[in-house]
Amino acid sequence: MNLPFAENYKIKMVEPIYRSTREQRVQWIADANYNLFNLSSDKVFIDLLTDSGTGAMSDRQWAAIMTGDESYAGSSSYYHLKEKIQTIFGFEHFLPTHQGRAAENVLFSVLLKEGDLVPGNSHFDTTKGHIEYRKAKAIDCTIDEAFDTDSTFPFKGNVDLAKLEKVFKLQPQKNIPAMIMTITCNSSGGQPVSMANLKAVKEMATEYGVPVIFDSARFAENAWFIQQREEGYSTKTIKEIVKEMFTYADAMTMSSKKDGAVNIGGFMAMRNIDWYDKASTFNIMYEGFVTYGGMAGRDMNALAVGLDEVTTNDFLDTRIKQVQYLGNKLMEYGIPIQQPIGGHAVFVDAKKFLPYVPKEEYIAQTLAIILYLEAGVRGVEVGTLLADRDPETNDNRYPKLEFLRLAIPRRTYSNNHMDVVAAGLKNIFEIRDEIRTGLLIRKEAAIMRHFTVLLEKVKS
CATH class of the missing domain: 3.40.640.10 (Type I PLP-dependent aspartate aminotransferase-like (Major domain))
Known part of the structure; x- marks a missing residue:
């Protein structure tokens, strides 16, 4: 048989991560005003907020x-x-x-x-x-x-x-x-x-x-x-x-x-x-x-x-194939993502995932919060919050795409972690028709608001 793909590195040091309960996460995200940037890292099990500066060095x-x-x-x-x-x-x-x-x-x-x-x-x-x-x-x-x-x-x-x-x-x-x-x-x-x-x-x-x-x-x-x-x-x-x-x-x-x-x-x-x-x-x-x-x-x-x-295939093959592993898992579950799978992250199409949440209630951010509650996974919204307001009209800009981005740090997580992410999204996808409301802004900065915005849940 053909030998399966394996990472081209071995692990020399490990860092413990805390597996929290859903009850804890419900309180923590409320305290963070439903902004995942406001969470301290010890309250996150798998952190896919960004691949920027979060990888492991050689x-x-x-x-x-x-x-x-x-x-x-x-x-x-x-x-x-x-x-x-x-x-x-x-x-x-x-x-x-x-x-x-x-x-x-x-x-x-x-x-x-x-x-x-x-x-x-x-x-x-x-x-x-x-x-x-x-x-x-x-x-x-x-x-x-x-x-x-x-x-x-x-x-x-x-x-x-x-x-x-x-x-x-x-x-x-x-x-x-x-x-x-x-x-x-x-x-x-x-x-x-x-x-x-x-x-x-x-x-x-x-x-x-x-x-x-x-x-x-x-x-x-x-x-x-x-x-x-x-x-x-x-x-x-x-x-x-x-x-x-x-x-x-x-x-x-x-x-x-x-x-x-x-x-x-x-x-x-x-x-x-x-x-x-x-x-x-x-x-x-x-x-x-x-x-x-x-x-x-x-x-x-x-x-x-x-x-x-x-700038070698030794590095890039391993890095990008892990991203593809997660993307392929999500597609197996019928979860809509940006295809073909990108290089550093899997981008979940939040509009297709949560079709009943109004665009004014920040669809991708809503999905990001629900994923955190479900599995302790922190992703990031790439959608209306990130698009900011039009500097001339001060109206929300509604981009064509509303993404939940799952950015994978380099040489940091195993594919077992990717399985947890995929299972969390699968669980949410199975009850997606029940999710009808999202979030509203309480306070926002004039520019690049998504980093510091304070949100609250829409009352159903």
Whole structure:
């Protein structure tokens, strides 16, 4: 018989997690005002809130931490990371930051002004937040297939070139400082962008004089999907595919807490020396000196090793196949998810799961709360709460997709844990017709409200 698939690592250390009762969870989530971000981690059994900074580092990364250089300026750890970024991505200039949204803050401080348009493929929440905070506008140019969760189109993160060109023609280039490609595209379900689309977008953007920036948090997973799904790439290594991908970018931002396989850190990298010089000033103001930028030397060392490890099939095969394991279990149970299964998370289609909960009562957040009560599993809403209010009308924005995202940390949980998640959702799915009410907002922030929002249950 064929040998079954197994993880390509062994466990050296374990961390206990507490198995709570439903009665405890009912009280805890009420005390947290029905916001899963407000729960302390000891009240969560399986934590799929995010894959950002929550994974387990390798022995090589921990060894690299011990040789970190904590010099304020000119740290050797900075130069190790700089060399690795240049080798993997091909960018000469880079600035470290404490995480990805900090890189966005610094770079957008250089590029964006009020009234600008920034097209892209389903901007992530922090990206859109930084754009709208500067009174600019993010425009979604994702292909229509991304919004059909039953479609198995292999590259649902792709940009629709006709939509993009329409934006380019809408205003002069001076009002479109950049377009952003998110790889993989988190908001559309962890969906990849094809190499052909990256190339075509870059060619069109160059024609209109618009720079291309990659939001690169899950770049390695994107490369894996290109290798597995796109003609002409099956024999290429992940590093070869990554190198080509970034030839179609003028700059990148990176949350290293995802495909850097570290617990903290980020960076931006670019070809334009003028951008680098201006960004350096903002980096010093917001983050730290240009050779540490809010990162400890030990963390830069761990990141350099992490970037090398994640750009291999040894790492990516194990990581993405666990995500697929959970997704396939849910589909076996008839649970509607975004297909094909994404790279870092399984996205449950909450509208189809809970068809009787009104959209005004936050369908995906309602499902997330019920899953926590059922199984002690913490996921996250990617739907109306995350979409925020329209900055002009102050009305709720109702996205085409309402997702419960189950983001799986790297090298952290076993497939037994995935079985618990699947069983919890199956139990809820069997009584879904009985769930008719959701949640209402008691208090919310003006921007990126989903992190701190206070909610209450709708009385039935």
